[in-house]
Amino acid sequence: MKHLLLLSFSLLMTLHLSAQHPYPPVGKVQMQKLNSTILNTERDYAIYLPKSYTTDTLRQFPVLYLLHGLYGNHKDWSERGHVADVANQVFDSGMADEMIIVMPDAGTDWYGYFNMKGWEYERFFFEEFMPAIEKRFRIKGDKAHRAIAGLSMGGGGTTAYAQKHPDLFASAYAMSALMALPEFGRAPSTDFKMQELNQSVTANSCIDHVIKADEAGKAALRSVRWFVDCGDDDFLFDVNLDFYRAMIKAHIPCQLRVRDGGHTWEYWHSALYLALPWVSNGFGK
Template sequence: MKFFITIVCGIVLSVLIPFAGMSQAVKSDNIIPETNMRGGKYPQILPNHHVVFRIKAPDAKKVQIDLGKKYDMVKEGDGTWTTTTDSISEGFHYYSLIVDGVTVADPASESFYGMSRMASGIEIPFAGGDYYALKNVPHGDIRIKNYYSTITKSWRKVFIYTPPGYDVNTAKKYPVLYILHGGGEDERGWAQQGKTDVILDNLIAQKKAKPMLIVMPDANIGGGGFGEDGLKAFANEMKQNIIPFIEKNYRTLNTSNNRALAGLSMGGINTLYTGVYNTNLFGYLGVFSSGWIAPSQKDLANAQYDYLQKNRAMVEKNLKLLWVSTGMKEDIAYNNCKTMLAKFDELKIKYTYSEYPGGHTWPVWRNNLYNFAPLLFK
């Protein structure tokens, strides 16, 4: 049994003992999430997608689970805290423990970088998740590379998906999708939470998508992707560093018709800024759960609408596809997206729109990639 001690500012909060290897039986119809640490019995998913959490923190005074909604845990006589959540929707969700007011990761689950910190994650399986299930098909690789940024004057990291067979046929060149994470995440998001490699492996095996490279950079630069400084900095990073690095070190087809740019949430705003102003570089754009934020980005939005009005013919000639998607009304970007699309309609900008049931969450964005990738490089 492993004991985990959480220490914040030098203060021992509690000994948190995950229920890995403990004797509690798992009911045959309960599910152990793939995100649990190896051998971990909790959390458990009930058939109705309610989730049971158990954690041992005998010295704690109050423990909660934060899964978007906070759930109070009940302490038992042996120092074990338990709770059962409401029904949780399909796919991947971040969650945290709150122990005596301090937010920490659950030692019983894998951790992921999200919400600008390491957080626990739980994977809720569902019948429609077959497209991101590991299967007996040829698999590509996720490669991690360091490159030097002339913008930040520092070394930065990029994740790169290479399709099956990339190292076999060394004469073949590939189109490239550059895909961006959301706010509070980094280059790991699409590779880990997004299951990009598995989604593309399955699509390629079914001949639904062309073999392609997928580049997953860190868009946190120049203050982030919400202010103009951050947007400009990332656009320059793409043009001056990321694209040249990829095209120097990988076998790529180096034309706009063989480059795509997409992103979720903050990454969608980066896509609007970098992509719309550079359709000579990107022939395909994907904007997932995004749109200019009102009212804080009003000036940025109006500047882009003015640009589109003056350059509509050129943009439409260059762009093969502008694909915009959101979750449903519970997606926090839904209204911003609809406002942007209304302006596109007014300007007669061509786009393709898609909705997928869900909020501002990874289940929606995985499905966005699944539906966007087959449309590329036709």
């Protein structure tokens, strides 16, 4: 009986102290859905809201659209990239200002971020998804406070989206990016959806876009901050290097970071520690 009384007292004291000293708020990832008329289906997405989103209900935030890779989905960056843990650490340390991070799903049903037969994902992203997100959440919806980043297939989507819409993005951070279809990816595939993806990547080659750009196009590309981050053992290293060389030849400022690593989540998780401060430094400029 005595031990039971002591246990009850200890529990009451713990609850009392917890009420006096509650855990501080932290940024969290939420899973959400959005209905699409263009795609004729419901689309999933994940969104990270920083801690100040709940503590300062009048504040608006810059936004980063963070894209996943092939065979991935909207959960990848939270479950495999641990984006909330990285963001909370980076923001709390003062290395970057708080931002909202939006992670769409371009891997369920089809592959890729471009328009394909029966799957106009690029139209959906710009005509439905982005406007709906920036209306629903307290986002500063202008170029100066909007950035995009992504890995592999999403790195190619990142670069192509910012190339086509330089008026919408302040910064673009491409990780291990599918900038163009590499030689080994040109072999015929029996997967119809993969065939469509390969054709769309070729049609939206980020390298060709730079090479073929006229002076007005190059000037528009210079209004975006560019960062290419690729491991020295990555099978997409050559196409990332080709893109960087094309940018330098066209006199378009572009940062290149080559680190030890391959096409792995260990690499992309670590890239977030570089990407978030770099993206933050570009907001409002």
